[in-house]
Amino acid sequence: MIDPLSNRPRYVDNSRPPLLKLVPHDVVTVLDVGCNEGGFGAALKNSRSMEVWGIEPDTNSAAEARHRLDHVVEDIFHARNPIPDNYFDLITFNDSLEHMPDPVFALELARKKLKAGGRILCCVPNMRHIECLEHLLFEKDWRYEEIGIRDRTHLRFFTRKSVERLFVEMNFSIIDVNFINDEWWEKGRLLRRILFRLFPAFTHDMRFKQVVVLAK
Numbered sequence: 001m002i003d004p005l006s007n008r009p010r011y012v013d014n015s016r017p018p019l020l021k022l023v024p025h026d027v028v029t030v031l032d033v034g035c036n037e038g039g040f041g042a043a044l045k046n047s048r049s050m051e052v053w054g055i056e057p058d059t060n061s062a063a064e065a066r067h068r069l070d071h072v073v074e075d076i077f078h079a080r081n082p083i084p085d086n087y088f089d090l091i092t093f094n095d096s097l098e099h100m101p102d103p104v105f106a107l108e109l110a111r112k113k114l115k116a117g118g119r120i121l122c123c124v125p126n127m128r129h130i131e132c133l134e135h136l137l138f139e140k141d142w143r144y145e146e147i148g149i150r151d152r153t154h155l156r157f158f159t160r161k162s163v164e165r166l167f168v169e170m171n172f173s174i175i176d177v178n179f180i181n182d183e184w185w186e187k188g189r190l191l192r193r194i195l196f197r198l199f200p201a202f203t204h205d206m207r208f209k210q211v212v213v214l215a216k
Contacts, residue, residue: 011036011147013061015043018180019094019123022212027089031055031113033077033106034096038065045069053088055081077106085112093122095210098154107170119175119216122167124158125149130184130192130206149209160211172215179208 013036020043023030028050032041035054045052045068053071056062062074073081077100091110100106110120125148132149135141144152158166160177167174184192184207196203205211 013037013039013064016040016094017043019092019121019212020044020047022121022176022178022214023090023092024119024214027119029053029088029090029115031083031088031091031110032069033091033093033110034099035061035065035069035072037061038068038072040092040094041065042068053083055083077109079109083113086115088113089115089118091118091120093120093124095123095125097122098124098151098156098158101155103156103166104170107166107172111170111172117216119214120167120172121212121214122163123180123210123212124156124163125151125154126159126179126205126208126211127157128159128205129209130195130203133206158211160205163211163213167213167215175214175216177214178212179205179210180212181209182207183209 019040023044030041030044030050031053033055035041035056038054041052041054044050052069054065054069055073055075055077056065057074057076059074062072066072073083075081091113097103097106107120127149129149135143144150146152164174164177196207
């Protein structure tokens with residue numbers, strides 16, 4: 001199997017506060033798919049008593065995560081991983097699903113790892129973010145970047161509608177959908193303000209860099 005995260009950019013590892021707020025309060029066991037250096041999982045463990053597993057293909061990141069999480073598997077997410085079935089209250093894909101060649105397979109595998117009633121928290125880049133739309137409309141281009149929504153290692157691309165459709169078609173029940181990282185002011189601030197003021201309903205999701213689905 002090809003590792004889509006090999007030779008990946010160097011991602012900043014942090015606790016990801018916007019996502020921490022979306023973790024259900026009754027969660028005890030967590031699997032973080034693409035855990036990086038374990039910053040998110042460590043913040044979870046510091047916030048309450050829980051067991052956090054991570055899976056991470058990058059050797060250096062996995063080594064660091066082992067100092068912070070309960071169990072870390074250095075690998076990509078596949079059926080041969082030594083990860084128990086029917087074990088987790090929550091599985092997180094924090095900006096990792098878009099790196100996978102087959103998101104359907106990843107979510108089906110996650111289903112097997114969840115307890116009955118377990119949930120998935122999935123954060124993906126929002127392709128309707130204003131910066132992406134301006135890039136397509138005004139620059140008439142599709143230029144990959146080192147990091148960000150057009151990250152050069154992204155294999156899949158999502159809007160709110162498409163990521164919701166993915167979960168619905170796989171017979172997951174969507175509990176909640178949120179947008180996070182309201183970052184639209186980086187350039188062209190005045191023009192963007194005018195657009196958002198004139199068409200608030202149509203442009204609401206264009207303000208946010210990521211969309212997060214909680215499903216069971």
